[in-house]
Amino acid sequence: MTKPGRPLLKVQGLTKRFGGLVAVDTMTFDVHENEVLGLIGPNGSGKTTTMNLISGAFPPSSGSITMNGRRLSGLPAHKIAREGVARTFQLVRILPGLSLIDNVVAGAAFGHRKRWGLEAEQFARDLLERIGLGDQIHLPVGSLTYIDQKRLELARALASEPKVLLLDEWLAGLNPTELQDGIDLISQLRQEGRTIILVEHVMDAIRSLCDRCIVMNSGAKIAEGTPSDVLSDPEVIRAYLGDE
Numbered sequence: 001m002t003k004p005g006r007p008l009l010k011v012q013g014l015t016k017r018f019g020g021l022v023a024v025d026t027m028t029f030d031v032h033e034n035e036v037l038g039l040i041g042p043n044g045s046g047k048t049t050t051m052n053l054i055s056g057a058f059p060p061s062s063g064s065i066t067m068n069g070r071r072l073s074g075l076p077a078h079k080i081a082r083e084g085v086a087r088t089f090q091l092v093r094i095l096p097g098l099s100l101i102d103n104v105v106a107g108a109a110f111g112h113r114k115r116w117g118l119e120a121e122q123f124a125r126d127l128l129e130r131i132g133l134g135d136q137i138h139l140p141v142g143s144l145t146y147i148d149q150k151r152l153e154l155a156r157a158l159a160s161e162p163k164v165l166l167l168d169e170w171l172a173g174l175n176p177t178e179l180q181d182g183i184d185l186i187s188q189l190r191q192e193g194r195t196i197i198l199v200e201h202v203m204d205a206i207r208s209l210c211d212r213c214i215v216m217n218s219g220a221k222i223a224e225g226t227p228s229d230v231l232s233d234p235e236v237i238r239a240y241l242g243d244e
């Protein structure tokens with residue numbers, strides 16, 4: 001397995017205000033090459049907003065995000081995708097009228113590494129095979145089960161060969177068997193040396209998949225370290241359970 005390398009994504013003083021609410025409060029952290037970084041914290045602590053800021057769904061109020069020294073913050077989402085950031089969403093977003101393969105081909109065309117025509121099709125076919133959907137590539141996406149929709153969304157994100165992949169609660173809503181399949185799939189991506197930021201509530205997944213975790217509470221970072229270190233940190237336990 002590839003070991004985490006040099007810092008790839010740098011987040012500095014990142015802040016997002018919605019009116020009077022500070023959803024993300026001066027967050028500073030690095031994501032290293034080949035690292036799986038877990039972003040965890042109680043509901044409403046600002047994890048998805050942080051992902052939205054990195055992918056450019058909206059601009060930060062202040063602070064910066066750079067990748068390989070190039071500034072991402074302030075760019076529109078499609079330009080950030082071109083720079084090499086791909087994501088999945090809490091609520092799956094796939095293109096409903098298209099077949100599986102056309103969904104993945106679309107991902108290959110709009111991301112960081114553009115591919116077209118036969119090359120894109122072959123690449124999409126290989127990706128769908130690897131992700132466990134190889135026997136369904138020409139089916140319409142409407143026929144897919146929930147986990148397969150999630151697999152497809154992942155394949156579409158991977159089709160652009162992103163430098164950083166953002167997975168926002170990719171495992172949410174899966175039954176126990178699907179959950180294990182999902183963890184195995186992300187584990188496979190980790191072994192391929194991909195750089196991933198993972199927002200997740202499933203602690204077993206955090207423990208088995210993440211090299212490092214950042215814990216958020218009320219928009220701010222309250223802990224950073226290995227999964228076992230942060231999950232035994234009294235402040236983290238208090239944030240999850242409340243003062244009681």
Ligand SMILES: Nc1ncnc2c1ncn2[C@@H]1O[C@H](COP(=O)(O)OP(=O)(O)OP(=O)(O)O)[C@@H](O)[C@H]1O
Pocket residue numbers: 018021023041042043044045046047048049050
């Ligand atoms: N577009 C928005 N407009 C206004 N407030 C928002 C917006 N998006 C998020 N918020 C608020 O920002 C805070 C952080 O929300 P966020 O979704 O980032 O938390 P989270 O840690 O991802 O939570 P969860 O684990 O429940 O998904 C919440 O109080 C939320 O209501």
